[in-house]
Amino acid sequence: xxxxxxxxxxxxxxxxxxxxxxxxxxxxxxxxxxxxxxxxxxxxxxxxxxxxxxxxxxxxxxxxxxxxxxxxxxxxxxxxxxxxxxxxxxxxxxxxxxxxxxxxxxxxxxxxxxxxxxxxxxxxxxxxxxxxxxxxxxxxxxxxxxxxxxxxxxxxxxxxxxxxxxxxxxxxxxxxxxxxxxxxxxxxxxxxxxxxxxxxxxxxxxxxxxxxxxxxxxxxxxxxxxxxxxxxxxxxxxxxxx
Amino acid sequence: xxxxxxxxxxxxxxxxxxxxxxxxxxxxxxxxxxxxxxxxxxxxxxxxxxxxxxxxxxxxxxxxxxxxxxxxxxxxxxxxxxxxxxxxxxxxxxxxxxxxxxxxxxxxxxxxxxxxxxxxxxxxxxxxxxxxxxxxxxxxxxxxxxxxxxxxxxxxxxxxxxxxxxxxxxxxxxxxxxxxxxxxxxxxxxxxxxxxxxxxxxxxxxxxxxxxxxxxxxxxxxxxxxxxxxxxxxxxxxxxxx
Amino acid sequence: xxxxxxxxxxxxxxxxxxxxxxxxxxxxxxxxxxxxxxxxxxxxxxxxxxxxxxxxxxxxxxxxxxxxxxxxxxxxxxxxxxxxxxxxxxxxxxxxxxxxxxxxxxxxxxxxxxxxxxxxxxxxxxxxxxxxxxxxx
Amino acid sequence: xxxxxxxxxxxxxxxxxxxxxxxxxxxxxxxxxxxxxxxxxxxxxxxxxxxxxxxxxxxxxxxxxxxxxxxxxxxxxxxxxxxxxxxxxxxxxxxxxxxxxxxxxxxxxxxxxxxxxxxxxxxxxxxxxxxxxxxxx
Ligand SMILES: Nc1ncnc2c1ncn2[C@@H]1O[C@H](COP(=O)(O)OP(=O)(O)O)[C@@H](O)[C@H]1O
Ligand SMILES: Nc1ncnc2c1ncn2[C@@H]1O[C@H](COP(=O)(O)OP(=O)(O)O)[C@@H](O)[C@H]1O
Ligand SMILES: [Mg+2]
Ligand SMILES: [Mg+2]
Ligand SMILES: [Mg+2]
Ligand SMILES: [Mg+2]
Ligand code: NI
Ligand code: NI
Ligand SMILES: [Zn+2]
Ligand SMILES: [Zn+2]
Numbered sequence: 001x002x003x004x005x006x007x008x009x010x011x012x013x014x015x016x017x018x019x020x021x022x023x024x025x026x027x028x029x030x031x032x033x034x035x036x037x038x039x040x041x042x043x044x045x046x047x048x049x050x051x052x053x054x055x056x057x058x059x060x061x062x063x064x065x066x067x068x069x070x071x072x073x074x075x076x077x078x079x080x081x082x083x084x085x086x087x088x089x090x091x092x093x094x095x096x097x098x099x100x101x102x103x104x105x106x107x108x109x110x111x112x113x114x115x116x117x118x119x120x121x122x123x124x125x126x127x128x129x130x131x132x133x134x135x136x137x138x139x140x141x142x143x144x145x146x147x148x149x150x151x152x153x154x155x156x157x158x159x160x161x162x163x164x165x166x167x168x169x170x171x172x173x174x175x176x177x178x179x180x181x182x183x184x185x186x187x188x189x190x191x192x193x194x195x196x197x198x199x200x201x202x203x204x205x206x207x208x209x210x211x212x213x214x215x216x217x218x219x220x221x222x223x224x225x226x227x228x229x230x231x232x233x234x235x236x237x238x239x240x241x242x
Numbered sequence: 243x244x245x246x247x248x249x250x251x252x253x254x255x256x257x258x259x260x261x262x263x264x265x266x267x268x269x270x271x272x273x274x275x276x277x278x279x280x281x282x283x284x285x286x287x288x289x290x291x292x293x294x295x296x297x298x299x300x301x302x303x304x305x306x307x308x309x310x311x312x313x314x315x316x317x318x319x320x321x322x323x324x325x326x327x328x329x330x331x332x333x334x335x336x337x338x339x340x341x342x343x344x345x346x347x348x349x350x351x352x353x354x355x356x357x358x359x360x361x362x363x364x365x366x367x368x369x370x371x372x373x374x375x376x377x378x379x380x381x382x383x384x385x386x387x388x389x390x391x392x393x394x395x396x397x398x399x400x401x402x403x404x405x406x407x408x409x410x411x412x413x414x415x416x417x418x419x420x421x422x423x424x425x426x427x428x429x430x431x432x433x434x435x436x437x438x439x440x441x442x443x444x445x446x447x448x449x450x451x452x453x454x455x456x457x458x459x460x461x462x463x464x465x466x467x468x469x470x471x472x473x474x475x476x477x478x479x480x481x482x483x484x
Numbered sequence: 485x486x487x488x489x490x491x492x493x494x495x496x497x498x499x500x501x502x503x504x505x506x507x508x509x510x511x512x513x514x515x516x517x518x519x520x521x522x523x524x525x526x527x528x529x530x531x532x533x534x535x536x537x538x539x540x541x542x543x544x545x546x547x548x549x550x551x552x553x554x555x556x557x558x559x560x561x562x563x564x565x566x567x568x569x570x571x572x573x574x575x576x577x578x579x580x581x582x583x584x585x586x587x588x589x590x591x592x593x594x595x596x597x598x599x600x601x602x603x604x605x606x607x608x609x610x611x612x613x614x615x616x617x618x619x620x621x
Numbered sequence: 622x623x624x625x626x627x628x629x630x631x632x633x634x635x636x637x638x639x640x641x642x643x644x645x646x647x648x649x650x651x652x653x654x655x656x657x658x659x660x661x662x663x664x665x666x667x668x669x670x671x672x673x674x675x676x677x678x679x680x681x682x683x684x685x686x687x688x689x690x691x692x693x694x695x696x697x698x699x700x701x702x703x704x705x706x707x708x709x710x711x712x713x714x715x716x717x718x719x720x721x722x723x724x725x726x727x728x729x730x731x732x733x734x735x736x737x738x739x740x741x742x743x744x745x746x747x748x749x750x751x752x753x754x755x756x757x758x
Contacts, residue, residue: 001751006637007630025299026268026374031401056375057267057405071718077626078722094719095729099408099415101376101739104346106725109747113723117626132268132374133298134343139603143561158460159273163299166341170602173341187454212429218400243614248500249493313581319489320585336582337592343602348588351610355586359489381740385698412739 004116008144011077011115014122015049017242018148019179020141024167025160026132028153029184029208031059034129036233037151039064039221041242042085046124049080051114052090053141054131055100055107061092065219069093077119084221089118107136115144125242134167142176149177154193155185161196168200180205182236206236246358250386253319253357256364257291259484260390261421262383266409267402268374270395271426271450273301276371278475279393281306281463283484284327288366291322293356294332295383296373297342297349303334307461311335319361326463331360346378353382367484376409384418391419393447396435397427403438410442422447424478448478486585487523490612491531494548495539498617502542507619512547514617518610519555520568520587522580555609557590561601568609571597587611623722624660627749628668632676635754639679644756649684651754655747656692657705657724659717692746694727698738705746708734724748 012018021034031054038050052060061069064083069092072078080087091100091110102110120126128148131137141148150171154164164181171178180203183193187210197204209232217223224230254260263276273296280292294302303311306325311334314320322329333342333352344352362368370390373379383390392413396406406423413420422445425435429452439446451474459465466472498513517523528550536543555568571594572580579593587610591602635650654660665687673680692705708731709717716730724747733741 001634001638003630003634003749003751004627006634007626010629010633011626026270027397027402028269056377057408059401059404062401062404071722074623076623076629078623091723091726094723094726096715096719097404097408098729099376099412099739100726100729101381101412102725102728103378103381103740104349106728106743107346107377110723110725113725116630117623117722119626134341135298135349135377136345139343139345139560143603155269157457159301159304160269162301162304162339166299166339170341170343174601215399243497243501245493245497245612245614246490248497249489252492252496253489313585316486318486318492320486333586333589336586336589338578338582340592341602342589342592344588344591345603348591348606352586352588355588358493359486359585361489381697385740416738 004112005144008115011118011120012126012145012147015120015126016124018126018128018145019151020128020130020148021151021153022130022138022167023132023153023164024134025154025163028155028160030153031063031129032229033151033153033182033184033233034127035060035063036224036230038086038127039084039224040230040234040237041125043225047122048085049087049089049120049123049126050129051126052129053111053137054129055091055102055110056131058090058092060088060129061090063218063224064088064221066092069096075119077117079119087120087123089114104136108140111137111140112144132163134170138167142174149179151179152181153184154181156183156190156193161193165196165200168202172200178202180240182206182208184208185210205240208232208236246354247386250357253360253362254368254387254389257362257368258366260368260370260387261393262370262372262390263393263395264372264380264409265374265395265406266376267396267405270397270402272395273305273371274471275393275395275424275426275475276369277302277305278466278472280328280369281326281466282472282476282479283367285467289364290327291329291331291362291365291368292371293368294371295353295379296371297333297344297352298373300332300334302330302371303332305460305466306330306463308334311338317361319359321361329362329365331356349378350382353379354386357386374405376412380409384416391421393421394423395426396423398425398432398435403435407438407442410444414442420444422482424448424450426450427452447482450474450478487528488531490523491528491535493612494532494614495535495543497614499539499542501614501617502619505619506621508542508621510543510546510617510619512549512618514549514551514615516551516553516613516615518553518587518608518612520583520590520606520610521612522584525550551615553609556607557604558607559596559599559601559604561603562596562599564596564598566597624665625668627660628665628672630749631669631751632672632680634751636676636679638751638754639756642756643758645679645758647680647683647754647756649686649755651686651688651752653688653690653750653752655690655724655745655749657720657727657743657747658749659721662687688752690746693744694741695744696733696736696738696741698740699733699736701733701735703734
């Protein structure tokens with residue numbers, strides 16, 4: 001009898017909302033959105049956790065500028081280190097940022113282990129930075145974190161929509177709450193994505209424009225607050241009133 | 243005794259070169275590079291196969307504008323349908339483009355099945371459009387397709403490099419041939435990626451600039467030939483002389 | 485006729501295994517085929533026969549025994565267990581044919597009959613394998 | 622002391638299972654811990670004891686038996702088999718500690734001792750499980 005899964009609900013009991021930032025497609029800005037959401041809400045005074053679940057290409061620590069990768073403190077489990085006020089958990093504490101050649105079964109075991117031993121404490125929001133695909137990570141979030149909602153990111157491209165709509169369809173089928181879809185990296189506004197989101201009877205949350213200066217702020221949370229990316233995103237957050 | 247893996251080498255015996263277009267990172271342009279490479283080489287008179295191994299977010303069929311998803315013909319296995327002269331194999335023939343909630347073990351089984359039953363015939367190049375990550379797909383290409391070389395795509399971003407360098411490091415460690423690294427979606431040329439590639443003692447193949455008109459050509463191979471993307475890419479191909 | 489490709493993988497594997505075991509002739513190959521593979525038995529046997537004919541002496545008098553491994557599916561969401569045969573009738577021709585080609589697309593075209601989840605396991609009934617080989621040195 | 626979190630998962634599961642089986646008291650829990658987990662046995666037992674004390678009557682006189690499941694690793698590239706104990710001495714403190722937290726990072730920090738591949742399987746020796754529960758109705 002596998003036991004670790006049985007304690008996961010207890011670990012997340014004092015977390016008010018869990019938001020998985022997902023897409024199906026890679027490189028659409030999931031990690032930027034997840035990290036910015038954590039920074040934004042933390043700045044507004046909320047108690048925030050950020051969980052990087054992209055075990056192959058963890059990115060949140062790069063965006064937040066985490067330098068030292070010491071082990072988390074242990075106290076009836078492991079305590080996520082505080083990074084700019086955010087309770088931050090990532091595989092990098094244990095991989096030391098080396099390549100991670102994991103098969104699906106390993107991914108699933110890692111997620112179970114991390115969920116079973118991480119003591120998040122009371123949180124207003126736990127934000128999960130999801131990898132692309134509809135694989136073990138997505139299936140395990142759906143299976144193990146019943147109260148997770150999804151915030152979905154797309155770009156304006158037909159190629160992105162191909163993967164994004166697959167994720168949306170499976171979430172809809174399984175009746176998982178979808179906060180809505182953010183259109184990111186927009187250069188020229190069109191209604192293509194908005195129309196597709198409408199067809200699925202979901203909420204189109206708004207547009208984040210392509211920000212050619214964003215790269216300079218990567219790794220510098222103070223600067224991220226001042227980017228056009230964050231301005232566009234904050235406007236969306238104001239309207240949806242999370 | 244699992245038998246399907248034993249016939250894979252035979253299936254690929256008449257393929258002169260196998261090039262896996264990979265990155266570690268999603269959304270860097272792997273599928274665009276893989277499809278354009280297939281179109282480009284096919285146009286130059288080579289016999290080309292293209293194998294979309296992104297089972298969650300298959301993209302090559304969108305780029306090539308494949309409309310009907312009929313089953314491949316059967317003849318001592320399955321024969322990849324010809325799309326604009328390219329022998330094209332993709333999971334979409336069997337998923338009918340529906341969501342694919344596969345765990346790693348399923349991915350691995352699908353790859354084995356497809357490699358065991360696909361009759362590519364004689365090819366000059368088989369191009370594999372890889373998904374992101376260093377998961378089952380990457381591990382199985384390394385395990386099952388011993389003669390595969392890797393063509394690696396990155397963008398200029400620190401976030402992309404984080405994942406890309408993990409893939410490069412593991413390929414170097416395992417002594418897998420790496421053709422080199424292409425830097426894609428460049429807006430302002432810098433030497434950041436080139437320097438990192440140099441440090442790893444690998445070949446920096448060149449730059450493909452961000453092409454704001456590329457999207458219009460997606461799904462229209464004739465138009466893809468006329469894009470700035472293809473111009474930049476063709477220049478790189480001319481220099482590396484595949 | 486993609487059965488031919490699978491039959492070839494059987495014979496290739498058997499010949500390799502016989503070489504390792506230093507068998508001069510192979511008298512019997514027991515084959516297990518997952519139910520999800522939905523192999524057409526007569527086509528498969530015909531293919532096996534043709535491939536065996538094209539091979540050398542080693543396989544001249546070989547007997548092939550084919551066993552279908554029953555499928556077992558188990559839901560990771562609700563624990564429910566079922567067989568592919570239970571749900572096969574609900575599939576249209578295209579879905580069924582897709583699963584015949586690639587058994588794992590059952591995750592695309594079918595769901596747990598109890599809770600509707602696509603997150604289930606194939607605990608048996610997929611793949612093609614040799615369960616035993618007999619022969620003389 | 623992340624052992625505490627695992628111990629808690631044992632007790633939570635045991636109590637749930639006892640409820641399902643309608644046991645009034647639990648007299649014995651047999652626990653299997655994968656070697657890769659590298660649990661500190663005394664810390665783990667201490668944690669178990671503390672958690673049991675904080676629980677209700679049901680667990681008052683429970684006996685816990687802890688068995689370490691030996692690790693078995695198998696290379697998917699060359700077929701080689703080994704145990705974690707064989708390679709443990711080559712790890713530095715950080716690597717070893719990482720695997721203690723998350724057994725699967727053994728794929729990050731170790732390789733097949735024969736061919737150097739990271740593509741191997743943990744066929745046994747990971748995870749935490751209850752192998753049996755005894756009690757009275
Ligand atoms: N609105 C934007 N403008 C410019 N660049 C962006 C924007 N959003 C994301 N990016 C960049 O795009 C790349 C992919 O973003 P990332 O968050 O890593 O995507 P994902 O997590 O979906 O793979 C990164 O280099 C990131 O800096
Ligand atoms: N050089 C480029 N200029 C503009 N857009 C590009 C360029 N390369 C790729 N893209 C776009 O970026 C997105 C991601 O490309 P894709 O090939 O799907 O990446 P991957 O296969 O790595 O996930 C697509 O919308 C594609 O059209
Ligand atoms: Mg990301
Ligand atoms: Mg792609
Ligand atoms: Mg599944
Ligand atoms: Mg592995
Ligand atoms: Ni067939
Ligand atoms: Ni510990
Ligand atoms: Zn179910
Ligand atoms: Zn090995």
